[in-house]
Amino acid sequence: MKAPIGCAVIGYGPLHNFGWAHSAWIEATPELSLLAVCDLDPARTAAAKEAFPHIRTYNDVAEVWADGEVELVSIVTPHFTHCPLAVQAFAAGKHVVVEKAMCLSVAEATQMIEAGKRARRTLAVHHNRRHDGNFRRIREIVGSGAIGEVFEIELYAGGYGPFRHGWYSEKAKSGGAFYFWGPHAVDWVLALIPERIVGVNGYFHNRVWHEITNEDQVRATIRFANGCAADVTWSHIAAIGKPLWRILGTKGGILDTGANAIPGYEKGIRGPVGGSLTLVTYEGGERKEEQVPYLESDWDTYWQGVADHLLRGGPVPVSGEAGRRTIGVFEAAERSSQTGQTEQVPYE
Numbered sequence: 001m002k003a004p005i006g007c008a009v010i011g012y013g014p015l016h017n018f019g020w021a022h023s024a025w026i027e028a029t030p031e032l033s034l035l036a037v038c039d040l041d042p043a044r045t046a047a048a049k050e051a052f053p054h055i056r057t058y059n060d061v062a063e064v065w066a067d068g069e070v071e072l073v074s075i076v077t078p079h080f081t082h083c084p085l086a087v088q089a090f091a092a093g094k095h096v097v098v099e100k101a102m103c104l105s106v107a108e109a110t111q112m113i114e115a116g117k118r119a120r121r122t123l124a125v126h127h128n129r130r131h132d133g134n135f136r137r138i139r140e141i142v143g144s145g146a147i148g149e150v151f152e153i154e155l156y157a158g159g160y161g162p163f164r165h166g167w168y169s170e171k172a173k174s175g176g177a178f179y180f181w182g183p184h185a186v187d188w189v190l191a192l193i194p195e196r197i198v199g200v201n202g203y204f205h206n207r208v209w210h211e212i213t214n215e216d217q218v219r220a221t222i223r224f225a226n227g228c229a230a231d232v233t234w235s236h237i238a239a240i241g242k243p244l245w246r247i248l249g250t251k252g253g254i255l256d257t258g259a260n261a262i263p264g265y266e267k268g269i270r271g272p273v274g275g276s277l278t279l280v281t282y283e284g285g286e287r288k289e290e291q292v293p294y295l296e297s298d299w300d301t302y303w304q305g306v307a308d309h310l311l312r313g314g315p316v317p318v319s320g321e322a323g324r325r326t327i328g329v330f331e332a333a334e335r336s337s338q339t340g341q342t343e344q345v346p347y348e
């Protein structure tokens with residue numbers, strides 16, 4: 001394979017401008033070249049052509065599969081389409097970057113992983129928010145040992161009100177409430193605690209917004225082999241909120257309200273800007289509390305990672321197996337919510 005690598009974006013949607021973002025990231029990566037955009041909706045491909053006049057556009061993925069110059073596709077469509085589109089792309093000899101949520105089940109994830117292996121093509125899951133400035137700082141602090149061994153994590157987002165957000169609100173198409181922000185959150189936790197998952201407990205609620213098929217609130221408690229427990233909650237019925245991150249280690253802790261990042265990052269390609277977190281450490285019995293600024297977000301480096309992998313054999317930025325773990329946590333949490341038992345995540 002040689003540069004530039006011909007790329008196509010499948011899905012150029014209006015909800016988060018994310019087909020545009022994928023196109024802009026590819027254009028901003030010197031060794032990748034945006035050749036085409038595909039969307040079922042001609043109005044969306046017209047918008048893509050306006051933003052990127054040099055591209056060709058398609059309204060049927062079969063035309064992308066037949067386009068011999070396209071070597072890599074980025075799938076930016078609703079969750080229920082990710083597995084079938086990825087399997088078709090591999091059968092057409094394309095490499096695949098697929099958006100979060102990777103797919104709707106562990107079985108689908110395995111299908112995608114195996115299709116990629118059969119075709120000797122790369123599968124990468126787009127967990128760009130590993131490159132958020134706050135998470136980069138948290139990872140740096142935890143990695144430095146400044147707060148000792150992490151034994152407890154709480155991660156929360158949400159509010160009170162019906163989540164009316166097109167297909168995202170339909171469980172059959174989205175996967176459920178955990179599949180919107182949850183893939184970022186669980187992927188952060190699994191990246192931060194490189195330990196085997198020994199069990200998951202889940203608590204799902206459908207109590208208020210009955211006209212919406214997604215759950216009102218979802219919560220998973222992930223237990224790791226080293227005894228660390230991570231609690232991840234997403235809610236539409238939380239009248240009282242919690243900080244974004246609360247992390248406890250044997251020598252200190254981190255509190256990140258997440259409240260002071262500057263909004264509007266979806267219009268750029270670097271990610272969230274600004275903000276700081278609270279770091280508490282104990283040294284010789286002395287308590288020290290300080291405000292630590294976030295690192296810079298660098299979402300676009302994910303794509304340089306894709307080019308490095310395809311051209312120079314670097315690591316896959318986020319592998320299908322890593323993506324499958326996150327889906328495995330959602331599935332185990334939902335099962336646990338029904339059985340009342342601790343459930344296992346496959347392939348651990």
Ligand SMILES: NC(=O)c1ccc[n+]([C@@H]2O[C@H](COP(=O)([O-])OP(=O)(O)OC[C@H]3O[C@@H](n4cnc5c(N)ncnc54)[C@H](O)[C@@H]3O)[C@@H](O)[C@H]2O)c1
Binds near residue numbers: 015044126
């Ligand atoms: N990583 C992030 O930070 C982030 C942020 C926003 C969205 N996303 C992800 O991006 C994906 C798309 O979400 P969105 O908000 O852009 O949704 P959207 O509804 O705005 O866009 C989806 C587009 O896909 C098109 N589409 C559907 N099926 C298709 C098919 N078979 N062939 C071609 N086009 C098809 C639709 O016409 C629509 O224009 C989801 O996986 C979502 O979770 C990720």
